[in-house]
Amino acid sequence: MRIGELARRGGVTVKAVRYYETLGLMVPDRLSNGYRDYDERDVRAVAEIRELSQLGIRPRHAGPFVDCLDAGHEHGDECPASLAALRDSIAELDRTIDSLAARRAVLAARLSEGASRSFSNREDSQVSDYTTLPAGLPQPADDGAADHLPGSAVPPITLASTAGGDVDLAALGPGRSVVYLYPLTGRPGVDLPAGWDDIPGARGCSTEACDFRDHHQELADAGVRNVWGLSSQDGDYQREVAARLALPFEMLSDEGFELADALGLPTFAAPGHERLYARLTLVITDGVIEHAFYPIFPPNTHAQQVLDWVRSHPE
Template sequence: MRISELAHEAGVTTKAVRYYESLGLVRPARLTNGYRDYTGDDVRLVREIRALLRLGIPVERTRPFLECLAAGSAYIDDCPASLATYREAIDELTGRIEALTARRSALIAHLDAAARRGSTVVPAGTGSAHDAHLALPADLPAPEDDGAADHLPGTKAPAIALTDTAGRGVRLDELGPRRTVIYVYPLTGRPGVDLPEGWNSIPGARGCTTEACDFRDHFQDLLEAGAGRVYGLSSQDTGYQNEVVDRLRLPFGMLSDPDFALAGALGLPTFEASGTRLYRRLTLVLRDDRIEHVFHPVFPPNEHAGQVLDWLRANPL
């Protein structure tokens, strides 16, 4: 067959085939007119090279595998030299992962320090005006598990985009293979601004600020336990949420869903307070385009990030 036919059969370019030939990895026969003549064996060689490339093994280091085939083995990795090349590639990859992990940990530490530096949040119990938002009443009613989220695990994430506090559109069905934690909450109060009437008596309503602070304080631990991203989500507009991110010095972004698009797509539970529709508190763990796990009901909110952290550690990828 001609080089164009080989390239088509193997799923590569003719330029790639010529490069493999220049390295002596593919050696076609020559016709009397000087044209190269490729066979089905050459197609397999090129396909094997392509498969090894996808594993991260450079073309120049595929020779032991191809020589294994040439020696009569049924598989490219039946020979000791092939296994040795696997090990070398794994060792190199391990070194790169360790270096990247160290760099990632350093970045997280800098982010965490920057998020805490200059925070205007005063710990509860200091007697400040902020205590009204940070201290939870001792008799706060716990929400009951009414099964409103039982249908969510395993559900496909909807193809909708929500705006985050950086002004970006976040597609929930394109979050990738790493876990994304999205804690959904009703609304975050502001110091000096009244909460809806009867807020403390609504099960699961009170505690959004303390929940945000708990996720802030556990942010680095959550990432180290396998979370790729953390978001808060409410029906409050992006401007309101930006104030919360700045005031609480949150190291993660918030998603705004004022039209309750996610509630409509997934059937998320909501409630009304003072005539305003709000999300009920729950947390989604998404991976790829699926909801892997759901926390509902959530209580107490000021300890919820630790609950998510425990689950991540108990269910490693």
């Protein structure tokens, strides 16, 4: 068969086949006219090399696997040399993982130190690493509960702010504002509701707040006039959170779920809480909901998602 057919059957490019030849992984016969002539052995070799590449084993390390196939084995990983190559690849991955873990630890330490300098005047203060979430959290499904929101006018509801005043949601001013709604922020020494991590979308309020904190200036640079956090927690609770996480924006308390009732927003119940806000973010422009983010997952990178949307949708 010709090189084009081999590339098509092997799922690679003609250029890739020629590269494999330079590595000595295949040596095609030559026809009387000088054209390369490939056979089924070459098809198997190309398929093996491609599969190994998808696993991170580069073609230049595929020789033992191709040799194993040439020796008559059904699979390329049945020979001692190819098994040794697999062990070498695993060892290389382990070294890479260890290196990345060490780099992450250094970056996390610098994040904590930098955040402490940026958001607090206390020399001994430390901002916790809220950049990660527990593994295996259930992802919320889109049940359509926010589909009706874009284009809706924001109702004239006045809520208490952590700055000590009141905020009228219908009068946030010209331009864009971002209001992110969340169910419940954890507090040191206070237990979260039982089974909290098993409720899709419940866990991660502190991580979300910190992500909005860390991207606050970028959002402002992108044209966002204000960022507000909103939940049903009382003002004292909100103020503690805003101070502990060093948030550069105000938090709003809607203990009576006025906004939820006025706009038909999704809520849910949890042990010890008859009603909580589902995680949802509103982009409000000139008193009208321009966009609604729902469901939100993972929350620890949601501010970046909002920033990307704002940048790609200039006013």
